[in-house]
Amino acid sequence: MGKEKKEKRKSEDGDESEGKGSKTLWEEKIRFLCPIAQPLASRKLTKRLYKVVKKASKHKQLRKGVREVQKFVRKGERGILLLAGDVSPVDVISHMPVVCEENNIPYCYTPSKDDLGAACGSKRQTCMLLIKPHDDYRDSYDECFEAVKGIPMPI
Numbered sequence: 001m002g003k004e005k006k007e008k009r010k011s012e013d014g015d016e017s018e019g020k021g022s023k024t025l026w027e028e029k030i031r032f033l034c035p036i037a038q039p040l041a042s043r044k045l046t047k048r049l050y051k052v053v054k055k056a057s058k059h060k061q062l063r064k065g066v067r068e069v070q071k072f073v074r075k076g077e078r079g080i081l082l083l084a085g086d087v088s089p090v091d092v093i094s095h096m097p098v099v100c101e102e103n104n105i106p107y108c109y110t111p112s113k114d115d116l117g118a119a120c121g122s123k124r125q126t127c128m129l130l131i132k133p134h135d136d137y138r139d140s141y142d143e144c145f146e147a148v149k150g151i152p153m154p155i
Contacts, residue, residue, distance in 0.1 A: 029111035030085070036094060037085035037109040039151040045144070046110050049082060050119040052144050053129060055137040057120045063130035064120055066092060072130065073099055079132040080141075080148055081105055084113035087127050096128065106148040 026043050033040070041049060056062045063069045069081065073096075081100055087093050100107040110116060113125040120129060133141050 026111070029115075033085040033109070033111065034087060034090040036090055036097075037083075038154040039108050040085060041108045041110055041148070041151065045108075045147050045151075046115075048140070048147070049080070049108075049110065049131075049144055050115065052080075052131055052137060052140050053082070053116070053119040054121070055140065056131045056134065059134050059136055061132040061134045062120055063132070064122075064126045064128070066096075066128050069128045069130045070096065070099070073103060073105060076103070077130065077132065078105065079130045080145055081107035082116060082129040082131065083107060083109045084116050084125075084127045085109040085111050086113055093127055106145060108148045108151055 030040070053062065063072050063077070063079075073081070081096065083093055083096060097107060099105075113127055116127075116129055117123070117125045120126065131141065131144075133145075
């Protein structure tokens, strides 16, 4: 009985607590990825990124949405860029990795735009987030920054 409750419990992000269902939920999400969703954050890194997004949301250190993120990246704002991997049509966000590489901004894809929206405290989906650094969550931000930078790029 205890295991059943553990497997059924879900957080607001949409990812489950430890249990059998956690892995199958992740596999279900990555089935719908667009072909260009590389580099994809690992399951563990994705959870850490969502936690940093929640902290950044409390301190109003997020830029969300394609137009807003695009505008501020081109103006020179720094941070970690998260892209949703299940965006359709993919042309909406396909130009951003090139812009990020030109400006030396680390970026990675996460499996779901639903989860990105939920992590920033919204019921609405979002395709793109820019997490700006802040002193209150600097340690976890720096960990994620280095982890995203260290993800191998596709050839």
